[in-house]
Amino acid sequence: MKIWGRANSINVMKVLWCADECGVKYERTDVGGAFGGNDQKWYLDMNPNGVVPTIDDGGRVIWESNSAVRYLAAKYAAGSLWPTDPGQRSEADRWMDWQLSTIAEPMRIAFWGLIRTPPEKRDMAAIGKAAAEAGRLFGRLDGWLAGKRYVAGDHFTIGDIPVGCFIHRWYALEIERPDLKNVRAWYERLTTRPAYARHVMIKLT
Structure with a gap:
């Protein structure tokens, strides 16, 4: 899994925290803020909003931090982090x-x-x-x-x-x-x- 976003972004924090709770291995790349990149075509092609984070899980690209949290929990921690009830x-x-x-x-x-x-x-x-x-x-x-x-x-x-x-x-x-x-x-x-x-x-x- 790849995660794009700077570590001091509160929205990136959500996804990194969730990924660790799910036991998911990932590679994070600094994007946004002082690092830039989020206004470049390669990034906007993934995330048209140009904000962080963006995740790529085996070709499944997801943006919006709360949506990414829901996705990770549903896929990797159903029944615990993701309540099935x-x-x-x-x-x-x-x-x-x-x-x-x-x-x-x-x-x-x-x-x-x-x-x-x-x-x-x-x-x-x-x-x-x-x-x-x-x-x-x-x-x-x-x-x-x-x-x-x-x-x-x-x-x-x-x-x-x-x-x-x-x-x-x-x-x-x-x-x-x-x-x-x-x-x-x-x-x-x-x-x-x-x-x-x-x-x-x-x-x-």
């Missing part, structure tokens, strides 16, 4: 979609404002507002996790991967955060997973 899988799926539809934007503002913007150009009011909104939204996850070990129940699934990448950034950023005991306990469980530590718990850049 439709009801349980719907619980994993909804939190994957929630990451895209709900938490991504305030987290993007806070992350880009604090990590990828020079100090003299930071809009601290916008960053503070985004951080507060992220805290409010993560409160929904905190309520959902009451009595659960993971987002889809007692076992780690695809549902934990996209939101799990964002929760590390939330704890790593220098922002004010509400005390969310269920989210914190879930995050601490994730930190014990070697693939999470390897691909997600890295320096923010």
Whole structure:
């Protein structure tokens, strides 16, 4: 399997983490950001959006990070990472979609404002507002996790991967955060997973 994308991209992190959890061997090539390449014809022929990651699994090319996570889990970890029960899988799926539809934007503002913007150009009011909104939204996850070990129940699934990448950034950023005991306990469980530590718990850049 080939994976194209830079390791410090949160969307690439999802796929690398999932691939390791599935036990899939792969070759990763730096693309995007400072590495460039994602605007070249060879890349756009695979991924017309020109973003990362893109994976090629024996000729099957997949882009969009959450779709790639679903593909890998369905093919290589059905019954564990990929719940075969439709009801349980719907619980994993909804939190994957929630990451895209709900938490991504305030987290993007806070992350880009604090990590990828020079100090003299930071809009601290916008960053503070985004951080507060992220805290409010993560409160929904905190309520959902009451009595659960993971987002889809007692076992780690695809549902934990996209939101799990964002929760590390939330704890790593220098922002004010509400005390969310269920989210914190879930995050601490994730930190014990070697693939999470390897691909997600890295320096923010």
